Each structure stands twice: as structure tokens, then as C-alpha cells.
Amino acid sequence: MEQRIGSSSQPLEGAGFDPAFIPGITAPVPADRKDTEAEDAVETEETASARDTEAPAAEAEEGAEAAQDKAEAEDEDAKAEAEDGQAEGEDAKAEGEDAKAEGEDEQDGDEGEPDGPVFEAADRRARIVADRKGVRLRLDEESCEFRWDEIGAVETEAPRFGKRFTVTVHTPDRRWYPIEIEATARARFKEWEEQLDAVLDAYFEV
Structure with a gap:
């Protein structure tokens, strides 16, 4: 007859072995499992809070960059308009000088029919x-x-x-x-x- 060392049988649960056992009701959750679930819940709340905090900060940073880009573009447009105005002023000045020179030439030799x-x-x-x-x-x-x-x-x-x-x-x-x-x-x-x-x-x- 063979003799087995140790026992392969599982502990039985039931009213015969646990006076507090009631059929249909799950066994009480161990204390260490409750602590793990509580820690997981705390970590989930902290992660959500951090995500809610990072989102407005990222949006604010993007808004600041967009405002800076817009301001730089407006400055470049204003500079280009000023350069265009200066070029137009120089062209008008050159035209005025040409008209003045032409007027002097006409005054020198072409003002009416000279006598003699x-x-x-x-x-x-x-x-x-x-x-x-x-x-x-x-x-x-x-x-x-x-x-x-x-x-x-x-x-x-x-x-x-x-x-x-x-x-x-x-x-x-x-x-x-x-x-x-x-x-x-x-x-x-x-x-x-x-x-x-x-x-x-x-x-x-x-």
C-alpha cells in the first residue's frame, strides 16, 4: 500500500467548518486587498487631478505662443508698410525734382515766343x-x-x-x-x- 506525503485536499468552507458561513454570501475580503483597492483609488484621483492641472497650463502656454506669433506678424506688417511709405515718399520727391528741373528748362528757353x-x-x-x-x-x-x-x-x-x-x-x-x-x-x-x-x-x- 502506497503512502502519500502531505495532503492534496483543499480546505473546506461551509457551515460545518465556519460557523459564520451563510450560503449565497461571499466570504469577507481580506484586509490587505481592501488597502490595495483604496491605494488604487487614491492614485486614480491624483492622476486625474494632475491631468486636469496640466491641461489648462498647456492651453495657456499655447495661447501665449499664438499671441507672440501674432504680435511678431503685426510688427513685420507694420515695418513693411513703413518701408513702402518711405519708398513712395522718395519716388514722389524724385518726381518733384524732375518736374522742377523741367519747369526751369521751360523757363530758360520756352516761355512764350521771344522777341528777336x-x-x-x-x-x-x-x-x-x-x-x-x-x-x-x-x-x-x-x-x-x-x-x-x-x-x-x-x-x-x-x-x-x-x-x-x-x-x-x-x-x-x-x-x-x-x-x-x-x-x-x-x-x-x-x-x-x-x-x-x-x-x-x-x-x-x-
Whole structure:
């Protein structure tokens, strides 16, 4: 006969072994299981609280970043508008200067039909006009004007070589103001001298 060591039988539960046993009612939960469930409930509440706290903070941070991006975009737009306004102002200023220069040119030679002969010669830098008002010289941005009573003599010079025609205005106080006009052809020299002589004969009194 074999003898088994130990017992494989499970402890029996019931009224015969547990006086407090009532059929249909579960056995009491051990104390350590109650503690575990309580700890799990506390951890769940803490996790939910932390999540509720982190959500508004994240939303606030996103809102601050969006507001900063919007402010930077508005600053860039304002800067671009200011640069556009400055460019428009510079363009308007340049147009005003061009209109002023055109007005001066018209005033110099084109204000009405002049009475008597007129001499006028110009190149890309210099210009001379002689009419009944006197003699006007211009070189780049510099200009001067002489009435006939302010002129002591007018001298011309045509070089043997080259295409620069020189006109020099002398004043009674022994000052002189030369200006060189570059002709398109040397044949213009004779034409200019004839026109200037006609003006001097008509208006200049020695």
C-alpha cells in the first residue's frame, strides 16, 4: 500500500467548518486587498487631478505662443508698410525734382515766343542761352545768369581739333565765366557763331 506525503485536499468552507458561513454570501475580503483597492483609488484621483492641472497650463502656454506669433506678424506688417511709405515718399520727391528741373528748362528757353534772335547750345552736361534777357550758363547742377548791363564782353573759341565750342562771358570787374559745349559735328561751330553774333548785335551795347 502506497503512502502519500502531505495532503492534496483543499480546505473546506461551509457551515460545518465556519460557523459564520451563510450560503449565497461571499466570504469577507481580506484586509490587505481592501488597502490595495483604496491605494488604487487614491492614485486614480491624483492622476486625474494632475491631468486636469496640466491641461489648462498647456492651453495657456499655447495661447501665449499664438499671441507672440501674432504680435511678431503685426510688427513685420507694420515695418513693411513703413518701408513702402518711405519708398513712395522718395519716388514722389524724385518726381518733384524732375518736374522742377523741367519747369526751369521751360523757363530758360520756352516761355512764350521771344522777341528777336536767340542763341542756344547744349550737350549732355552744359547749356548756354542768349536772348533779350541776357546770357544764362548751366553746367551740371550749377547755373548763373547775366543781364546785358552786367556783361563786359562775350568771347567764343572754336578749336582746330575736337568738337568743343567755348563761350566765355566777361564782366566789367574783370571776371570771366567760360563754358564748353560739345558739338555733334564741327560744322555746328560756324552756325553757333553766326547765331551768337546776331544776338550780340541786337542786345549787347558796347
